[in-house]
Amino acid sequence: MTIKNKKKVALVTGASSGIGRATAVQLAQDGIDISITGRDEDNLASTAKLIRDYGAGCHVIAADLSDENTARNVVNETIDHFGKLDILINAAGIIGSGSVVTTTLEAWDKMMNINLRSLFVIIQEAVPHLEKTSGNIVNVSSVTGSRSFPGILCYCVSKAGVDQITRCIALELAERSIRVNAINPGVVRTQLHKNGGMDSEAYASFLEHSKTTHPLGRIGEPQEAAELITFLASDKAAWITGACIPLDGGRAQTCAR
Numbered sequence: 177m178t179i180k181n182k183k184k185v186a187l188v189t190g191a192s193s194g195i196g197r198a199t200a201v202q203l204a205q206d207g208i209d210i211s212i213t214g215r216d217e218d219n220l221a222s223t224a225k226l227i228r229d230y231g232a233g234c235h236v237i238a239a240d241l242s243d244e245n246t247a248r249n250v251v252n253e254t255i256d257h258f259g260k261l262d263i264l265i266n267a268a269g270i271i272g273s274g275s276v277v278t279t280t281l282e283a284w285d286k287m288m289n290i291n292l293r294s295l296f297v298i299i300q301e302a303v304p305h306l307e308k309t310s311g312n313i314v315n316v317s318s319v320t321g322s323r324s325f326p327g328i329l330c331y332c333v334s335k336a337g338v339d340q341i342t343r344c345i346a347l348e349l350a351e352r353s354i355r356v357n358a359i360n361p362g363v364v365r366t367q368l369h370k371n372g373g374m375d376s377e378a379y380a381s382f383l384e385h386s387k388t389t390h391p392l393g394r395i396g397e398p399q400e401a402a403e404l405i406t407f408l409a410s411d412k413a414a415w416i417t418g419a420c421i422p423l424d425g426g427r428a429q430t431c432a433r
Contacts, residue, residue, distance in 0.1 A: 190268030198402035210227050210232055241290060268290065269334075270368075271372040288334055292341070394425065
């Protein structure tokens with residue numbers, strides 16, 4: 177099949193805010209057309225405007241990725257609109273508190289469905305299209321994927337799964353010339369924790385405390401994550417695959433505190 181579209185095309189999940197939004201806008205600045213998906217239609221529209229302001233094409237898909245058919249459809253809609261797929265950025269995710277004693281099975285399933293199962297479904301659907309373009313995948317994991325933290329059991333387990341699926345499929349897809357990598361951010365200033373139930377006062381306190389848990393003395397910003405993601409998605413990273421790269425001000429090197 178001849179691919180007529182010469183511009184690269186990316187699909188970014190979780191693009192309504194935070195790291196996903198910053199990444200979509202950064203890719204647009206690099207001249208890449210973007211298909212964006214998320215649950216908040218107003219925020220998606222705002223992201224789309226920023227993308228188009230940089231002269232990039234943008235296709236908006238409001239979607240709840242916990243539904244298998246919807247997750248598969250975001251890939252198919254992207255192909256229908258742009259004709260191909262070069263880059264897949266899996267940035268959608270949720271967080272919630274709970275221990276092994278307090279976590280309900282419903283909460284467990286919800287976390288796994290969004291953070292891990294939907295990622296698997298989207299990747300599976302995207303592989304045939306990425307193979308045609310020798311494309312690549314970047315997954316947004318977390319420092320909690322490689323280190324243990326009490327009180328957020330489901331989140332830690334889901335992100336450990338993201339790390340492992342990144343490494344496993346990097347080996348499986350190498351023969352198809354598809355690269356797969358992940359980033360493992362520490363605390364980044366996004367809406368993640370507020371969406372997970374933390375009120376404004378608690379979140380402000382959490383951010384202040386986080387300055388002490390990251391050796392560089394501050395939290396991260398979405399743009400910092402976006403720049404690492406876009407590097408991994410670019411030809412400059414053509415010999416990198418299977419990597420889960422810390423982006424955490426040194427937090428993964430510390431003991432619990």
